Amino acid sequence: MAMEQDTGNDLSFQNLGMVYEARTGSVAALDGFSFDVRANEFITIVGPSGCGKSTLLQVTSGLQAPTSGKALLNGRSITGPSPDKAMVFQSFSLFPWKPVKQNIEFGLRVSGMSRAERDELVDYYIGVTGLTGFENHYPRQLSGGMQQRVAIARALAMRPRVLLMDEPFAALDAMNRTLMQEELVRIWSEHKPTVLFITHSVEEAVYMADKVLVMTKRPGRLKCTIDINAEIGCAHWRTQPIDEVLLVPKFQELRHRVWEEVRAEIEVNA
Amino acid sequence: MSGSFFTLSRFALVFAAWLFGWWAITWVLNVNPTFLPPPTTVFERLATMATVSMGDGTLIVHILGSLKRFATGFALAVIIGIPLGFAMGYFKPINKLVTPIFEAIRPIPPIAWAPFAILWFGLNVGAQAFVILLAAMPPIIINAQLAIRMTDGRLIDAARVFGAGPLRVLAEVALPSSIPLVFTGLRIGVANGWMALIAAELVAGDGSSTGLGYLILQGQRTLNADLSIAAMIVIGVIGALLDVSLNRLNRYFQGWTAQT
Ligand SMILES: Nc1ncnc2c1ncn2[C@@H]1O[C@H](COP(=O)(O)OP(=O)(O)O)[C@@H](O)[C@H]1O
Numbered sequence: 001m002a003m004e005q006d007t008g009n010d011l012s013f014q015n016l017g018m019v020y021e022a023r024t025g026s027v028a029a030l031d032g033f034s035f036d037v038r039a040n041e042f043i044t045i046v047g048p049s050g051c052g053k054s055t056l057l058q059v060t061s062g063l064q065a066p067t068s069g070k071a072l073l074n075g076r077s078i079t080g081p082s083p084d085k086a087m088v089f090q091s092f093s094l095f096p097w098k099p100v101k102q103n104i105e106f107g108l109r110v111s112g113m114s115r116a117e118r119d120e121l122v123d124y125y126i127g128v129t130g131l132t133g134f135e136n137h138y139p140r141q142l143s144g145g146m147q148q149r150v151a152i153a154r155a156l157a158m159r160p161r162v163l164l165m166d167e168p169f170a171a172l173d174a175m176n177r178t179l180m181q182e183e184l185v186r187i188w189s190e191h192k193p194t195v196l197f198i199t200h201s202v203e204e205a206v207y208m209a210d211k212v213l214v215m216t217k218r219p220g221r222l223k224c225t226i227d228i229n230a231e232i233g234c235a236h237w238r239t240q241p242i243d244e245v246l247l248v249p250k251f252q253e254l255r256h257r258v259w260e261e262v263r264a265e266i267e268v269n270a
Numbered sequence: 271m272s273g274s275f276f277t278l279s280r281f282a283l284v285f286a287a288w289l290f291g292w293w294a295i296t297w298v299l300n301v302n303p304t305f306l307p308p309p310t311t312v313f314e315r316l317a318t319m320a321t322v323s324m325g326d327g328t329l330i331v332h333i334l335g336s337l338k339r340f341a342t343g344f345a346l347a348v349i350i351g352i353p354l355g356f357a358m359g360y361f362k363p364i365n366k367l368v369t370p371i372f373e374a375i376r377p378i379p380p381i382a383w384a385p386f387a388i389l390w391f392g393l394n395v396g397a398q399a400f401v402i403l404l405a406a407m408p409p410i411i412i413n414a415q416l417a418i419r420m421t422d423g424r425l426i427d428a429a430r431v432f433g434a435g436p437l438r439v440l441a442e443v444a445l446p447s448s449i450p451l452v453f454t455g456l457r458i459g460v461a462n463g464w465m466a467l468i469a470a471e472l473v474a475g476d477g478s479s480t481g482l483g484y485l486i487l488q489g490q491r492t493l494n495a496d497l498s499i500a501a502m503i504v505i506g507v508i509g510a511l512l513d514v515s516l517n518r519l520n521r522y523f524q525g526w527t528a529q530t
């Protein structure tokens with residue numbers, strides 16, 4: 001708790017840089033990315049393809065160490081994966097040979113939690129994510145939307161302080177995608193972990209976020225931040241259905257603004 | 271269903287036509303049966319083999335004798351090959367250490383080891399098992415190694431994010447995902463091993479008078495070509511059965527790992 005007072009921030013990125021050494025030469029994916037995330041904030045990140053968004057999450061999750069700068073969680077340098085950071089992958093990345101329940105409890109089992117405690121948590125999140133009745137199904141027996149629910153349940157079951165989501169709905173069809181967006185907001189609001197959510201959809205970004213971060217083209221830096229909460233000024237629209245929010249003039253204006261920012265970065269490339 | 275029925279009946283028909291051709295040649299050209307017996311003689315032989323003793327016993331004794339040698343060599347190939355392949359796939363230093371010697375030995379036909387095998391193990395099951403081991407193990411090692419190397423990096427990342435260390439990644443991600451390729455290796459290994467068994471029985475008999483290879487030799491020595499051919503047919507059928515049962519086992523495992 002004392003740590004939290006250090007910065008008042010949950011996550012802090014300080015001049016983060018990442019250079020990949022590949023056979024074809026070195027690629028600078030991130031260069032001088034700085035941003036502070038407060039606890040319980042829902043952050044969405046947009047930017048051109050290849051600008052280092054996934055790299056940013058890899059560093060935050062502890063899967064990769066940055067080549068320069070620092071990523072801090074709760075004031076401490078991130079040195080590797082830990083149970084307080086959970087990730088939902090674009091490709092779902094479920095273990096095909098494990099049934100739903102075993103997929104969800106994977107992280108809890110690794111952390112050494114007793115079976116009874118695990119069962120309780122897993123059952124709870126199976127209910128929350130609408131997977132009741134599918135506990136013993138294998139991932140391949142589920143639709144894409146259901147598979148992503150499993151991946152979300154697997155992450156939420158860790159009760160992480162930080163929830164990292166890398167284009168989690170990109171592989172879903174439009175209808176499933178809308179449903180999942182609304183449900184994610186509902187599930188998130190129960191415990192409000194800090195969220196970093198990468199997306200290609202400007203609409204999705206503006207609908208869910210407290211703040212939208214726009215990144216520059218590669219090597220990725222923070223281009224600008226749009227504080228959705230401050231812009232709205234009253235209750236956030238993410239508690240309402242998307243099709244209604246789409247009609248709100250302020251929503252349309254912000255969507256346009258974010259899109260213009262992203263487009264400028266894409267067109268510099270062209 | 272009807273499709274596979276027609277495929278099957280067409281296959282049977284073509285096969286029958288070839289058999290008829292064989293029979294017609296021996297009949298029209300009046301071929302000496304010690305040179306090439308007609309299929310009818312071979313089938314008669316196949317029927318009597320089951321009850322009439324040759325060498326140390328009836329057909330089943332010879333089949334079991336061959337299977338015992340095969341099982342010994344193949345079991346060793348699996349017990350050594352799979353863990354070695356996994357280790358080579360997962361730990362680079364082990365790979366670097368083993369690969370040169372492995373690549374040096376691999377191009378040598380297993381049967382070329384027969385004289386050495388006899389020297390080291392004597393004329394017994396050990397020499398034959400050794401040749402089978404050498405034949406069956408390389409594909410098992412290569413595929414096990416490849417399976418581990420081809421593990422989906424995204425699944426490894428997922429396991430790591432949720433706290434898995436290297437050994438857990440090996441046990442819970444790399445091993446289960448390796449099953450289909452490991453089976454590919456086993457199937458090639460079975461085919462190689464079974465072929466090597468017959469070669470081993472022909473050139474490195476263990477002193478007993480059993481085995482399908484022994485029956486082939488016996489047919490040659492006693493000028494009973496029908497016996498040799500009958501033994502060859504049994505060898506082919508058992509080889510195919512081994513492959514089919516391994517394939518079944520593979521499907522069972524894939525069902526278990528929900529790859530279907
Ligand atoms: N492991 C890696 N090795 C080499 N280059 C990589 C690696 N991962 C990503 N890159 C490169 O770094 C850049 C940023 O990648 P990424 O973070 O995946 O971008 P984004 O998620 O924004 O599309 C890309 O040009 C990509 O090709």
Ligand SMILES: [Mg+2]
Pocket residue numbers: 053054055
């Ligand atoms: Mg990406």
